[in-house]
Amino acid sequence: MGVGDYIWMGILAVFQGPEAFSLFGIGISITVLMVLAGFLLGIIVGATPGLAGPMAMAISLPILISAFGFSPDALLPVMGFLIGVMKGATVGGAVPAILFNTPGTPDAYMTTLDGYPMTRAGQARKALKLAHVSSASGDTFSDIVLILCAPFLAVLVEAYLDLPEKTALLILSLAFISSVIGGSVGKGLISMGLGLLAVYIGTGEEFYPRLSFGTQALAQGFPVATAVLGVLILGEVFRALEDLWHERRATAAAAEPAQTGDQHLHWADIRRIAPYIARSAVIGTVIGALPGIGSTLAATLGYSSGARRHARKRPQAVQFGEGAPEGIAATEAANSSVSGANLIPVLSLGIPGNAAAVFLILAAESIGGFNPGPGVFKFTAETVNPELVAAFGLFTMMMLANAMNWTIGGAFMRMAGVMVRVPKPILLPAVLLLTLTAIYVQEGRMLAIWFAIGFGVLGYLMRRVGMSPLPFVIAFILGGKLEDTARQAFAATGGDAWFLFTHPIAALFMALAVLFVALSLRKPSEAQR
């Protein structure tokens, strides 16, 4: 089994999976169909203000698992759908930003700065086309980097990192995420500590479920779905509901500017924006590869770097913020190129860097048979490593989604423009019940719904006091793994209490963790959300 064999098997796994139907004698695999369905849903969700990709991923997961079961065959169709949603939402987020001056996703905020002025100038269709090309380019570039980097990084990790180093690496990631997300490292650490605390309730190695007050309700701990969906999604829904509550009025219909003039995207346009796309794609990819920083910062950096270049090189042209096509390109390429690179830490280390990655990991864990982490890229010679085939299947699906993006994404994105008119007062309560029902069908008890509401309140409070909920969620996902790895490292080293500091690489990671926290103390982080 060489590398080539594995790549080929991964591609075949996607295209020759169970057949959905056949078209002109050619079987269309269910996996391909799921990628397409996810992609289209993602665009719609991204185009709807108030909805976001991770939300759709979270809610689809229980439905997908019920439909496909827990078998290894389920992995690619389910992950394909989720990857489709992730990519679709990335493109779709630009739609309301351009048409409606409301970002569909937070990272599309910068797109409003030049997109909406173009709409007011009657150039909405052109702005959408620009956004699409930029987003698709950034996304594709980022995926290529992922495919080239993740396997090597994973092989390195597996070759050089033993249990103590793996423990230290998890601590480093958590410290890094807490320091870079949100305005203050103090709040980041509190958020992370709460996430760890939540995941440690009811778990542990002793038979007594710790921190459960002896109750059955807490003995099984908090199901992952309740904590993650509660804090990430319900918290956001509560906050948005309250804002509407205080506004007490239906969203006013905005007057639509008449669209005139040449809406085509010419070669000259593409040549003009290409340098901005390239620069932003690199910025987004680098940022995306670091867990926890996220697409909002990437968009900000891409935009400001593009703005500086633009002002220097073309002082006579339309400037950023006044409806410059380059502004849309710089933003969209940057925020889209985060999504692929964000999977580098997921696939090579098992560490999620953003909400979308969290749900991909959740999906893999729920189905089983695929444990994102360095073990995936074990190139076995004699037997087939099914996880590696799945990994190349994932890469294939990402490129497939990119192909869909290039071919039909633009047209579908423009059609999804109608979604910007869905009023939030209707949408949010429906999303709330949808999320709660999704949790219930997975867990089968009312208690889980109350847990989720409780975590929703926590997420709401965090947002109100300016604390990012993402460290909480990532700590909740990684907390169990952190404790397990530490226990194993401790046992494996024969009870060496200083295992984090006596192994050189582990000690280096720990030093870096302290350094990141210290650095972010001195200088307030730029990554304010």
Add this chain to the structure above:
Amino acid sequence: MRPPETGSRANLYLALGAIGVALVLALVWVPLDSGSGLIVKVRRQVTIGDALAPTLAAGMIAIGGLLLLFQRGAEGQGGLSRANLAFLLRFLLLCAAGFAIMRWAGPLAVAGANLVSDETLSYRTLRDTAPWKYIGFFLGGTFLIAGMIVQIEGRLSRRAVVIAVLAVAALIALYDLPFDDLLLPPNGDV
């Protein structure tokens, strides 16, 4: 955006709260409510006990609180107002009412049916039989969605109820019709 003073006072309260929570955790809750201490010795091998990880989590919260204490001037964002808490309370009451309807409407309907007819049905055995299984989810869900729309818009409209009914019907179609194994709320509990 609030003025910075409010924000920094909010940060102060948050920092002190975090430190307080961490102390209670590390000194009271964790030691009293864990199956083993920080480290344990079993089979002649020292291993990590159940109390260690939550104690370290408490440590993180405390460090976060301390850092925030020294940094509180730097950030002026956020803070809780009385209006926020009032909203939360109303919202939670609405949820509680909705879930109560969801949980008990079905069994009540069955009890009612038993009164009218001579049969002795039990909701438990009917929890996966239409139409019984939909009663609670339908009524509770409709109440919840319509209630929220009413709160946001400040008036009860027929549109709100129609939308709620349609949304709940869509959810039933999404989760229940295609899948045998999934139970809508509250049917896993009964």
Add this chain to the structure above:
Amino acid sequence: MKQFLKAAATALGLAAFATSAIASDWTPPGPIKMMIAFTAGGGADTQARLVAEDIEAKLGWQFIPEQVTGKGGMNLAMAIKDQPNDGTVIGMVVTETLGYNMRAANAGVEPSDFTAISTTAGFQMGIVSQSSKGWKTFADVVEAAKGGQEIRFGVMSPKLADLAYLLGKAQGVEFNIIQVKGGKAVMNGVMAGDMDLGFMAGIQAKGVAAGDLVNLASGLSEPLKQTPEAPTLADLGVQYNSDGYFAFIGPAGMPAEARDAIATAIADAISTEGNKSNGMITKAFGGPVVIAGDAFQVMAEKDFAAAGELMSAASE
């Protein structure tokens, strides 16, 4: 003892078939909630879901599977204890839950608080390492340990940790015992090189057949089906073993006709060739093992009583 029990069980299983005409008069009054004490997607979970599917297909009963994982099945035990005992709630655990774990948990319950319904399959518990380690049999491990090499031994339950400890003691070496959650985690640890060897309850079958893994010893009272030449724990000087089964239980006081009807349905499902559950169990666990009703109850109570002995042997 176990051998005798097993023979008795087979006889009883057959007897159950003979009486199935009477037992099958019972039908569940509603859908049956099937609690599963294992992570979704793993071998044990798959087994439980396939059993449900096969019974649904044949008898038209309806099952609703639900995960209640954690604490070696004790979470499930505590949850199922107070559920209705009319046959509409059953749960899948391992016999270790009712034995060692229930004893160690000291949570105020014992096997008599549950209705033993039926076992489905036995573990094929081997002590396994990667073949690239170069070890052919357990003696090579002992030699390596005596040569000063630190040996990391992966286990997935406290009972197995006790056994690993006693095994080291019997052989005059010390292992660094690493306890993880679930057989899959031991397998991953061994494959990643984080552990040198570990207990695996059947998950190793494919890797052993392919030559990537090797069964160094049997953790059972009898040789492994796949590697009959590997020594048993008794051969290695340990008088305890990890014999155990996957099993269905219910709350205490289930009516005998309900218990027997469900046991018969399960035995029928897993023993019928061509059934999904039969195929899966044969592949991963070397074939179905049915110990049903009173025989299973007696076995569980014996295991519970005997657990203390192993614990005290390993705790000095």
